[in-house]
Amino acid sequence: MNGLLAVIQDHALTHPRAIALDPVTAPPVTWEELADRVADKAYGLRLSVSAAKPHVLSLDHGVDAAIAELALLEARIPVLSLPAFFTPEQVQHAVAASGAGAARPSAAQPAPSPLPRGTARVTFTSGSTGTPKGVCLSAPQMLAVAASVVEAVGAEHAGRHCALLPPGILLETVAGFFATVLAGGTYVCPPQAEVGLADPFRPDFVAMVQKLAAWEITSLILVPEYLAGLVTVMEKTGITLPCLTLVAVGGARVPAELLARARALGLPVRQGYGLTECASVVSLESADEDAPGSAGRPLAHMKARIAPDGEIVLEGEMFLGTIGEPRDAGPLFTGDIGRVDDQGRLWVEGRKSALIVTSFGRNISPEWVEAELTAQRDILQAMVHGDGLPAPEALLVPARPGADLAAAVAAANEGLPAYARIAKWREVAPFTPMNGQLTGNGRLRRKAIAAMWLEGAPRFFDELEAATVRERLGFLAIPQVRAGLAGTISRRMYIDYLRQAWHHVRHTVPLMQAARARLLDRPDLLAALDEYIEEETGHEEWILADIAAAGGDADAARVSDPAPATKAMVDHAYRCIEEGNPASFFGMVYVLESVSVAIAQRGASAVAENLGLPPEAFTYLTSHGALDQDHMAFYADLVNGLAREEDRAAILTMAREMFGLFGGVFASIAMEDQHVPA
Structure with a gap:
């Protein structure tokens, strides 16, 4: 099979002005432009990047990511694809294990193992131990799978395919991007935030449906949770997606009831089945199937049979092996339980190991x-x-x-x-x-x-998170909170938020000192409070500086009165510390620090981009968010060490109350007419 650049060049000859890439937030790229840019990029990569080790690719969806993906494939430089949601430890392990890093081997991080010959992509699919294995795929295998997808669904579906799965997910790369390129369609690749996926695990499905309709998207690849979200919004709002001709769903079993709801809305849903070792797709329902729950027939590049114990066994285009472990010749025993019916359709019924x-x-x-x-x-x-x-x-x-x-x-x-x-x-x-x-x-x-x-027994910190799930969901449902996380607030709202933040943050150290005065017999908690006091002193001044940088009046904020909701939150904290169990203060710490991490990670950049404010207007949010990520690990160790049941009960009660009180602070900020994610 010819490489993708050759395919792109053919498209450039036959329809040079047609759109190949549409990032939505930037000018689209024609096939003619794409052919030139990929060729130039590949040439530059050959001169500047070693093909002896993988090149790390961790970009949001967009033109740069798409061209880099294609150019690296053309230059025959292995790609180490790293999803943005990987933890720092997982990233470090993946980079070191694959040899993508430049650091010298050490006792803690030994020398990387060699990649199997012909590796074009290294993808890490699991990470429950923090040290997952890297699966090595070849270019011919990935392109064979993409070609089989095109053959199975038909080139007539190559309209406007939109990337929704997180960047770095193999299924979207092979079955979405590569297949769209082969078929000559338009790959719509907006930044995740633009389609309601600033946090891919807490999607804004209203925004997603609206954008998919506006962009006239014709095909999607979804996981079941995304399908459920789209279906629910469409049912509630009456919005339709008439341009869609293909919605492929994989990654997990799809409930039959959800499939029925989706199809009742006119969504052309097809279930599929795949494995990373098989470069994503193994089987896919055909358009005329009427067998809910089936994963369809194996694609042209793959054959499936069932072992005597019910395990699905596959033969065909396979991975090269894992890092340092070339694959043995022979069929792949998937670990999945299933059956093949008399029509040749594959039914996946569970995991062998989870039975x-x-x-x-x-x-x-x-x-x-x-x-x-x-x-x-x-x-x-x-x-x-x-x-x-x-x-x-x-x-x-x-x-x-x-x-x-x-x-x-x-x-x-x-x-x-x-x-x-x-x-x-x-x-x-x-x-x-x-x-x-x-x-x-x-x-x-x-x-x-x-x-x-x-x-x-679970650790107390884990119990605390479980016991406050509903309160957190209620907090996140507050319109002002959702608008802030999405970045759809005005400068006035942002300054109002900072004014209330100043009014409660200036009490942080006094509250700690009040708790400390009543915990003199608790050296473990005193040490923690002393560390917090040293860390938190002066943070209220950061907020005043942010107000000034955002165009507000810092002096007026300093002499203003707090909103009643802010005063109520602070008064409640003092009352609990002075009249109840002073350890309850750590319930307030849990809420404020965990919330500040979310606001800093998701809200600050979105608000900054939307309002065009300088970084100097966000020193409190960004700096405090980074501090609180470190604090949360410290906090978890601290509360997990609390042996007194009365301390744990006081912390839990305070945390539940604080979610409501802190939510009231946000709810007290007046909103303007604007889109708020639902």
């Missing part, structure tokens, strides 16, 4: 039960467990502050046979890539989740 065998001898695929649970609108996430128990049990994450999980479980159980019904459940904190409990494609990291919630 539950109850004490009654019943085999249960947890993914099956999880799909029924998450089909309930009050359940955001679920992990089913119970090997050796009489019946399955579940860890559940609520979808909204008022979620009735008991009713949701009862409704899910109605659709399950008696042996598979959930007998017990527990509410827990969300599973995310940041806490190592979710993959980028939305798959559960079961071992990591079990280690936290099922193997011995």
Whole structure:
């Protein structure tokens, strides 16, 4: 097969002025321009970049990322693709293990292993231990998969494909980007924030649906959670997406009820199945299929059979191996349980390693039960467990502050046979890539989740996060908070926020001193308070400087009165410290620091870009956000060491109350007419 540059050059000859890349926020790129820019970029890379080690690629969607991807492939320089949601430890491990880093080997970080010959891409798909394995793929394999996708869906679907999955996700790169290039369509590649994905794990689905409609998108690749979000918004708002001709869904099982809802809205949904080792797609439903739950027939490059124990076995285009471990010749035993029906369709029914065998001898695929649970609108996430128990049990994450999980479980159980019904459940904190409990494609990291919630007593910090999930969801639902995180606030609103921040931050050190005066018999807490006091002293002055840099009146802010909601929050903190358990102060610390991290990471840059304010107007948010990321690790160690139950109860109570009180501070800021994400 010819390389992608040759394909691009052919498109440039036949329709040079047609649009190849549309970043939405910048001028589009024609096929003629793309051919020249990729060729120039590849030439420069050959001269300046070594092909002996991978080139790290970690960019948001856009023209630069697309051209870099194509040029590196053409220059035959291996790519190490790093999703933005990787932790620093995961990034460090991936860079060192693949040899992409320049650091010298050490005892802590040994020399990297060689990549298999012909490696074009190294992708790290798992990370529950923090040291995942890198899967090595060749250019011919990736292009063969992309070509099979085009063959299966038809070139007529090569209209305007929009990238929604996070940058660095193999499925979007191969089946979305490469396939669109082969078919001669337009690859719409906006920055994630532009399509409601500033945080890909807390999407703004209203904005997403509106943008997809406005941009006349014809094809998408989604994970089930994104499909559920789009369907819910379309049902509530009546917005339609008539231009869509293909919506491929993979990464996890899709509940049959969600498929029915999607198709009732006219969404042309097709389920698929894939593995990183197979360069993403293995099978995909055809347009005329009517078998909900099927993953379709294997694509042209792949064959599937079922082993005697039910495991799916694949043959065809395969990965080269993992870093330092070339793949043995022969079929790939996937670890997935499934079947092939008499029409040749593949049905994926669960993971072999996650299979539950109850004490009654019943085999249960947890993914099956999880799909029924998450089909309930009050359940955001679920992990089913119970090997050796009489019946399955579940860890559940609520979808909204008022979620009735008991009713949701009862409704899910109605659709399950008696042996598979959930007998017990527990509410827990969300599973995310940041806490190592979710993959980028939305798959559960079961071992990591079990280690936290099922193997011995959870740490108090984890219990605190779980016990305040609903309060946090309520806080994040406040329109002013959502507008701030999305960056859709006015300068006046930002200055009003800073004024209220000054009024409560100037009490931070006095509150700590008040708590310290009542904790003189607690050397462990005194040491922590002394460290906090030293760290926090003078931060209120940062806020006044930000007000001035944003065009506000810092002197007027200094002499102003706090809003009633701000005064109520501060007064409540003093009252709890002086009249109750002074350790309750650490409940306030938890709320303010965890919230400031989110605001700093998501809100500050969005507001700065929207308002055109200088960096000097955001010193408190950005600096405090970085400080609080460090503080949260320190804080977790501190509260996990608290042995007194009365201290833990006081902290939890204060945290719950503070989410409401701090939310009231935001709600007191007057809003203007503008778009607020729903």
